[in-house]
């Protein structure tokens with residue numbers, strides 16, 4: 001362990017020296033101490049020292065870290081600064097990198113460019129559109145890239161500058177001393193939000209964000225077989241990212257309207273078929289509506305019961321993302337007729353008498369029961 005060297009003192013400048021003053025001081029010393037000018041080992045050691053000092057002080061981030069560290073670290077608290085092999089490790093331990101060679105540099109800086117947020121829209125589909133698929137253009141309230149700055153957030157002709165709050169490191173560091181030694185804590189810089197960059201001249205149209213509110217028409221391909229409540233993801237159709245970052249995704253929530261005839265049960269469709277009593281009794285050839293538009297012909301045998309289910313293969317919903325379709329199930333519902341005319345009534349009574357189904361006069365439910373008990 002050795003003392004923390006006075007880097008300013010080595011270059012012969014004070015702590016308030018400007019970048020220019022530091023540069024000039026270093027150049028002046030380097031000319032005198034350069035190994036090409038003087039081969040003396042002691043002179044060469046000093047040349048290495050001033051070069052290391054200049055390397056630290058010319059970089060605003062490193063300089064700030066050094067200022068913080070130097071202020072807190074008492075003599076004897078830090079390893080030798082100029083043990084070059086350890087220097088990177090020292091800063092890795094205390095500062096999370098940044099002081100070592102380029103190869104070991106680890107930046108905690110957040111990128112100012114940021115992926116845009118995902119968006120969600122609701123898309124209402126007719127029953128048929130969900131079954132067969134449809135292509136639709138959906139209006140999305142989104143953040144579009146600013147046309148004035150092209151997404152950079154800077155006024156045209158200007159560029160982001162190094163953050164004055166953190167010197168470009170993206171971090172604000174705090175050094176405290178405890179019984180265990182010097183403790184370094186770091187948090188994202190509040191001035192630049194951890195990006196290390198500041199926009200001196202924010203774009204007037206987007207106020208530095210790089211994006212503006214806009215309405216975008218997004219083309220959505222709805223595949224056949226989707227269901228109510230499903231969500232489609234359209235890659236990169238969400239809001240644009242900050243400072244030219246990539247766009248988020250768009251999630252399209254599907255709301256499918258009911259159908260007046262068909263109901264969906266998974267990949268199958270179900271519907272009811274109203275059949276007159278006489279059709280059910282005598283048998284009939286009927287047309288059944290299908291979701292495909294063209295009706296299907298079905299034959300009902302005489303005496304078909306109400307509640308009978310007919311299956312029409314392949315007239316259901318296409319499987320989502322693969323071949324094949326479900327079926328259509330048709331439930332027969334026999335309508336009970338209420339005689340409208342005297343003639344109809346007489347015919348039904350005659351039929352009932354022939355089949356022994358109509359109770360004779362004076363015989364009601366009580367009479368029927370009596371017969372059964374005999």
Ligand SMILES: [Zn+2]
Nearest residue numbers: 146149203206
């Ligand atoms: Zn702009």
Ligand SMILES: [Zn+2]
Nearest residue numbers: 163166189192
């Ligand atoms: Zn900052």
